[in-house]
Amino acid sequence: MKNKANFLSNYLNNNEIRAFLFQAITVVAIFYFFYAAFDNMFDNIAARGISTGYGFLDDESGFNIAESLIEYSSASSNLTVFYVGILNTLLVSFVGIIFASVIGLLIGIARLSSNWLIAKLANGYIELFRNIPILLQIVFWYNILLINSPRSIKDSANVLDLIFINSRGFFMPKPIFEFEFLIVFLFFLAGLVGRFFIKKHYNKLRDETGKSTNTFFHSLLLVFGLPLIVFFLLGSPIQFSYPEVQGFNFAGGMNLSLEFIALALALSIYTATYIAEAVRAGIESVNIGQKEAAYSLGLTKTQSLKMVILPQALRVAIPPIINQYLNLTKNSSLATAIAYPDLVGTFAGTVLNQVGQAIEIIIMTMLVYLAISLFISFVLNVVNAKLSIKGR
Amino acid sequence: MATYELKNKKSPPISEIGVIKWLHENLFSSLFNSILTLFALYLLYLIIPPLADWLYFGAEFGNVTNDQCTREAACWTYIGKKLNLYIYGFYPEEHYWRIHLTFALVAVFSFIPRLFKNNAHRFKLIAFLFISYPILAFYLLYGGIGLEVVETHKWGGLTLTIIIAAVGIVASFPIGILMALGRQSKMKVIRFFSVLYIEFIRGVPLITILFMASVVLPLFFSEGIDVDKLLRALIGITLFQAAYIAEVIRGGLQAIPRGQYEAADAMGLSFFQKTSLIILPQALKISIPNIVGSFISLFKDTTLVLIIGLFDMLAIVGLSTSDVNWLGRETEGYVFVAFVLWIILYSMSKYSKNIEKRYNTELDKEKL
Missing domain, CATH: 1.10.3720.10 (MetI-like)
Structure with a gap:
């Protein structure tokens, strides 16, 4: 009897067996939880007469979307709504990321300026916009745009006869690329490749003879000069479609809705504060000795910045900046508050309300964001591997 | 033996002291910096006066209706009228004290443990307060026995x-x-x-x-x-x-x-x-x-x-x-x-x- 008790307690005190038991219990608990939840769910769904499955994706959506990058009408399927939503989310995130990077870089550098006023202003910008919730900023800018833009087409604010602003948005010229533009673009690509080889050649020359050559003008000519010449030789193969009043609206041109502008503005202003902090942290992380050492080696100011300071600063700054890009993309989902037709607003909003299949729709929405997150993490890992210090 | 006499002290050049030195060093140290400073000042000039006017100088604080209130600047009367809504939501006015008490209790509860010197007692007390506070807070805010129930949609x-x-x-x-x-x-x-x-x-x-x-x-x-x-x-x-x-x-x-x-x-x-x-x-x-x-x-x-x-x-x-x-x-x-x-x-x-x-x-x- 005593032996048997010992046997059992020996087993229970064995780490491996304990771990196994513990994990088995966890798995059973998790599965039971989901089983119970889904069991209830199917009962509830049946009781409410909601159908299941992904059949609804082929059904006609039956509503209009103001902005779409692809062809869309109310006769399009719910699946098309899904794509329209994804594209709009990506569009506003992309624009936001570009502006946030530019503003953030400027503010981050300004924050470290030796000019007292500039440094204080940059600091004020960061402290002000960082500590106001992003959703509040989005609705605030939307409200400001809305109350300040003229209601009717006739009263549209006119900027140089090119841009018209009213409550339906910003109307501006839209470039239309002709086929010949492809040739210009090919020249541009060829210029990039050429620049790469020239750079390689001169680097080799420098390593052999110690004489360095400034390749800036070679590159400028190759990458921009040549394509520009070709562009004019081909007779400027870009046409512009200008917005013109036609009936009760503008025809032609490109229309950016106020929702889009408010969202992109708020996202860039808010995210820029974080990027600025990352830029500042990056620059500050480089020890002053590095700069002094570069100077005492005889490197010029530009050279030391390019070869010594920046590579080290970037290593610290880039990972948090990429993380901010992800945050911006996730924050773009707040578009739904001002009815910009992003993924959450259209698909997880209007379609969900019409179809009622909450689970399928929210899971699809979440998967899209997960995919974006995974993609950005992947980019981050690649960048980290590139930037990491290569030991010898 | 040579004697040395101290020369009369001269005051430092005007560019090396006080406000001027500070201005020179921090705002106008180079041409580029001077341009930046002027740019920043211009920016401030663009932003601050209209903002100050909207926020304060042109703003309305008095007891007026919406129509009497200016559209050119802020109408803080509106905030004054809706302040309770902003702070308490739809919580019934006669029960505001319950919200006040709930938040006041945080201060009281975090102060009580300081009265005890004995660490073991203190720890037990903190644990007790930490667990009891949410229950108490919920009771105060939501109500129940003896207190009128305030549904959460009124919060x-x-x-x-x-x-x-x-x-x-x-x-x-x-x-x-x-x-x-x-x-x-x-x-x-x-x-x-x-x-x-x-x-x-x-x-x-x-x-x-x-x-x-x-x-x-x-x-x-x-x-x-x-x-x-x-x-x-x-x-x-x-x-x-x-x-x-x-x-x-x-x-x-x-x-x-x-x-x-x-x-x-x-x-x-x-x-x-x-x-x-x-x-x-x-x-x-x-x-x-x-x-x-x-x-x-x-x-x-x-x-x-x-x-x-x-x-x-x-x-x-x-x-x-x-x-x-x-x-x-x-x-x-x-x-x-x-x-x-x-x-x-x-x-x-x-x-x-x-x-x-x-x-x-x-x-x-x-x-x-």
Whole structure:
């Protein structure tokens, strides 16, 4: 009897067996939880007469979307709504990321300026916009745009006869690329490749003879000069479609809705504060000795910045900046508050309300964001591997 | 023997002292800097006067109606009239004292333990207060025995914002700790589920989780169980916040040297003792600045509940300006809410920087 008790307690005190038991219990608990939840769910769904499955994706959506990058009408399927939503989310995130990077870089550098006023202003910008919730900023800018833009087409604010602003948005010229533009673009690509080889050649020359050559003008000519010449030789193969009043609206041109502008503005202003902090942290992380050492080696100011300071600063700054890009993309989902037709607003909003299949729709929405997150993490890992210090 | 006489002292050149030196060094040290300064001054000139005019000099503070109020500048009368709505939501006015008492109790409860010198008693007392406070707070706010019931859909404004943030941080803490430990665990299954949970939650926007909580969660419960809207939002926010807290605490756990684990093992402590007495206290202490940082983002995120139909402070703007008496005062509302939230968030971020400095003493010494 005593032996048997010992046997059992020996087993229970064995780490491996304990771990196994513990994990088995966890798995059973998790599965039971989901089983119970889904069991209830199917009962509830049946009781409410909601159908299941992904059949609804082929059904006609039956509503209009103001902005779409692809062809869309109310006769399009719910699946098309899904794509329209994804594209709009990506569009506003992309624009936001570009502006946030530019503003953030400027503010981050300004924050470290030796000019007292500039440094204080940059600091004020960061402290002000960082500590106001992003959703509040989005609705605030939307409200400001809305109350300040003229209601009717006739009263549209006119900027140089090119841009018209009213409550339906910003109307501006839209470039239309002709086929010949492809040739210009090919020249541009060829210029990039050429620049790469020239750079390689001169680097080799420098390593052999110690004489360095400034390749800036070679590159400028190759990458921009040549394509520009070709562009004019081909007779400027870009046409512009200008917005013109036609009936009760503008025809032609490109229309950016106020929702889009408010969202992109708020996202860039808010995210820029974080990027600025990352830029500042990056620059500050480089020890002053590095700069002094570069100077005492005889490197010029530009050279030391390019070869010594920046590579080290970037290593610290880039990972948090990429993380901010992800945050911006996730924050773009707040578009739904001002009815910009992003993924959450259209698909997880209007379609969900019409179809009622909450689970399928929210899971699809979440998967899209997960995919974006995974993609950005992947980019981050690649960048980290590139930037990491290569030991010898 | 030569004698030396001190020459008369000359005052330093005017460019080397006082305001002029400061101006020269900080604003006009080079041509480029001078241009920048002028640019900044011009920018300020563009922004400050109209803003000051809108905010204060042209603004209306008196007791007027919306139509008498100016459209050119702020009409703060509107904020004054709706202040109660902004702070208490629809909570009945005669019961405001319950909200006041709930918040006052925080101060009282955090003061009581200081009266006790004995550490063992103090710890028990803190644990007791910590557990009893939420129950008491819920009783006071919601009501029940002896107190009139105030349904949660009447809660709103700043009160609701604070309640959501407070519940979110407290409730997400234990889950966050468990997930952080799970992610560090040697048990593969536990680690797998923890990583899955954390990365899933961190990969999706809060709004989708709130949608999940408000639309899908009710389907999970068996028929007849009606889950309160606020409670659903709280569940969503807690689950979301837990993943972020877990990552913060994991950072703290990773900073603990291996020797601490080994020493605890050598002392013969069990896993539970090791974790709760040796590892967690140190890990939590290191994580405090980041926990505050995470709390700041949670506080910002509480504004999202307006999308699922709760009336936090931001939602009150839309609500109160749809009152026919105060149409078109959104800007005032947004500025006011931004001001209040900014003060709270700015003080919290200053506080978090402060404690970061306090805990970073070793790093500072290295710099010297």
